[in-house]
Amino acid sequence: GQSLEQPSEVTAVEGAIVQINCTYQTSGFYGLSWYQQHDGGAPTFLSYNALDGLEETGRFSSFLSRSDSYGYLLLQELQMKDSASYFCAVRAPGGFKTIFGAGTRLFVKA
Amino acid sequence: DTEVTQTPKHLVMGMTNKKSLKCEQHMGHRAMYWYKQKAKKPPELMFVYSYEKLSINESVPSRFSPECPNSSLLNLHLHALQPEDSALYLCASSQANLASAGTEAFFGQGTRLTVV
Secondary structure: OOEEEOOOEEEEEOOOOEEEEEEEEOOOOOOEEEEEEOOOOOOEEEEEEOOOEEEEEOOEEEEEEOOOOEEEEEEOOOOHHHOEEEEEEEEOOOOOOEEEOOOEEEEEEO | OOOEEEEOOEEEEOOOOEEEEEEEEOOOOOEEEEEEEOOOOOOEEEEEEEOOEEEEEOOOOOOEEEEEEEOOEEEEEEEOOOHHHOEEEEEEEEOOOOOOOOOOOEEOOOEEEEEO
């Protein structure tokens, strides 16, 4: 089966850098995705890593180490609007089933 | 157009009612999904349609009945629901090419369902 673990909550101050970690156990691996969801809103795709290394998209970066079954989402120059839940997700092999982690609630303080 | 549109946004229904949730996308995506999300929990997959055929049913009770009338539309028919079925129901779509497994999924804003 597939399972993902990520911290339940992270708090940081505006302008800081925060890292949200995700470890996974999967029977097959097709890459790690990250989604952001504001309260009352829809999940929004942020990034995807299929290979080891860092992917950068503006203030957000995502990292993957397949040998360690580990990835993280890095948010730089935090803004109040970054306060949201962040989910890591993997695709189950051979199909369309996406497994989400439990989510990390990020609180950005002034 | 990169939107997934869901209607209605809010729905209150009794346990004997029959209602339908609707989802529409015009991105040419051939995979469409229904998820259920409870407060402070991740989305849970319910159904997946690939090329208008049901490819995944995550052991969802029969009081939930999906339908994919064409490549742009996805419905979820509701009948005899229970109060514990109250949740946010999210529709999503993505490309159906399994070779690109991390293909971005686009989510609608959801229907907040309350069963009374």
